[in-house]
Amino acid sequence: MSGITAITMPKFGLSMTEGKIVGWSKREGDEVNVGDDLVDIETTKITNAFESPVKGVLRRHIAKRDEDLPVGALIAVVADAKTADAEIDEFVARFQAEFSVDQDNSGAPAAPEPKTIETNGQRIRYLDLGSGEGAPVVFIHGFGGDLNNWLFTQPAIAAHHRTLAIDLPGHGGSSKDAPATIAELAAAVSNTLAELSVARAHLVGHSLGAAIALQMGLTNPAQVASLTLIAPAGLSETIDGDFIAGMVEADRRKTLEPVLQKLFVNKSLVSRDMIEEFIKFKRLDGAKAALSAIAAANFRDAKQSVIFLPRLGELPMPVQIIAGAKDEILAPPDVAYLPTKIAFHSLEASGHMPHMERAAEVNALIEDFVDRSA
């Protein structure tokens, strides 16, 4: 039976229990390589391309277009061209006979849950995934986000590294009576890492989180092994004021949908659940006030209050920037002004959330960069 690989419904993030087959990128009989897009899968949160984990020939589509299947269910079979059809039939029959959703859910170890710690009187929520030698990889989300923004990124990087995704003060499950300036937020992240006994980390920051990572790199260079800045704030003068105002003010599905759609090139990625989760966050006591304070401190009148561009040359650690070419919220930095030692990657089919829209490419860039910066 060796040489036959079951392609099963993947689990994107912690809460996914089932996914829908949106469409196949490979037909039966096509050759596939590791990393080729196999199939688009829609979850309640977002649609994402699923890549082949192996090289071979796509022999069977088991799942049909528009079919909903639980995580772990067989969706396709990859094998080499020589494997007989009968062998594949037998493989499928055996898999289906042995697969049961209940068994899959109860037998598997429970999904890791975020934890909270107290630092300086603030509650900070974080998700600790994976283990590995060397400095852990720390993910810092952007304005209005939370650690779930890394649902396609953190599990992939956690395969070889310890990873920590943090809810910034004022966001997600962290305290809402939060400090607001980039310097204060950077201090809160530093304190959190110290509390978790992380002396040195590779920082991956998105948008506001990237500005916070930059601040940490400048104030505590010894704490920062490398910096990956995704669609970073803090490198240009302006930011989309309508987006910031919308994130603070909008609290109904109708008003929020166009605001969240600004994040993506592919507007259909903004699902009902994505909107609902953001509304639920904004209903928490203090959430709206926290967003409002952060917006006022950092993004007043569509202007960014802190600009790190002139100081990039001071950073002693390796730095890479990943930007979406179609970002509607923050214009990508002008490469001409970047120090040459900073690697700059612009992803074509992406807006402000390349780690969600082009997850596989972003994951590969992070993995490679972290390994080289170790």
Add this chain to the structure above:
Amino acid sequence: MSKKSYRQAINEAIASEMRRDPRVILMGEDVAGGAGTPGDQDAWGGVLGVTKGLVTEFGRERVLDTPLSESAYVGAAAGAAATGLRPIAELMFVDFMGVCFDQIFNQAAKFRYMFGGKAETPLVIRTMYGAGFRAASQHSQCLYPIFTHIPGLKVVLPSSAYDAKGLLIQAIRDNDPVIFFENKVQYDDIEDVPDEPYTIPFGEANLTREGDDVTIVAFGRMVKIANEAADRLEKQGISCTVVDPRTTSPLDTDTILECVEQTGRLVIVDEASPRCNMATDISALVAQEAFGALKAPIKMVSPPHTPVPFAPNLEDIYIPNADRIEKAVKAAMNYRVRETV
């Protein structure tokens, strides 16, 4: 975020508001339990254990077991609210409300209006409603239409554990009298409920799903059953919008009308008796405001006009179920204007 029951969600909402605001007090029959007796001072926590643990944390000064006299303690709660406290009165079964209508209808609901807007009555009356508990006709009614009818009251019908916590915190912070209806067969429904306090505004309907063919408006426990029916219908190619108004007063009429305008068909599911219930009220609203959008007559799914039966087999038939909703949706889908001869 963790999994919590509807019961826990309500308990957490009361506890977090009592911690936040010393003016919040809780009163009702056996809400603490065991008053004046030796032994465990927190035996009951209300007839179905919803307020368990609160007397231990907040003491008997703020968690008050009352005599078995609804008319007395609901009146006392209205007075306490008018004079500066923020009482939560638990009135076990809504069926018992009859003995305190004057306190609610003529006093609490009227103070703001009678005193030129100078008086506020931040009172919450929590009460259980609904059939399916084998509790017979005097403990199973849905009476929320009666309270919806009275100007000056706000009426809340949470359909899930998440909504129960957010709507109850909103109710406790609200400065008007709020009647908060808890469906007793839902207490063990479990879902993700945030640990932190949060509020859900009144008068804001929740669309639990969006579809193109039929709008189903459902209340309280019926939201879950409407979604069950919508799941089945989706497999047959009929897509439904399910609207949970969350509060019947104020009522989010805009969302209901918008949904009907999009789908052109309306089914209303209401567990309250069929004369003068929410289904008739919404039918009137849509007939007046969105008649031109309708492609089929409005369908109402309600129980028969009879007391809730005690015989379990009859009680089961009495309560609107997914089969009846499915049938009503299909009838709306299959409707064709008869050609005149």
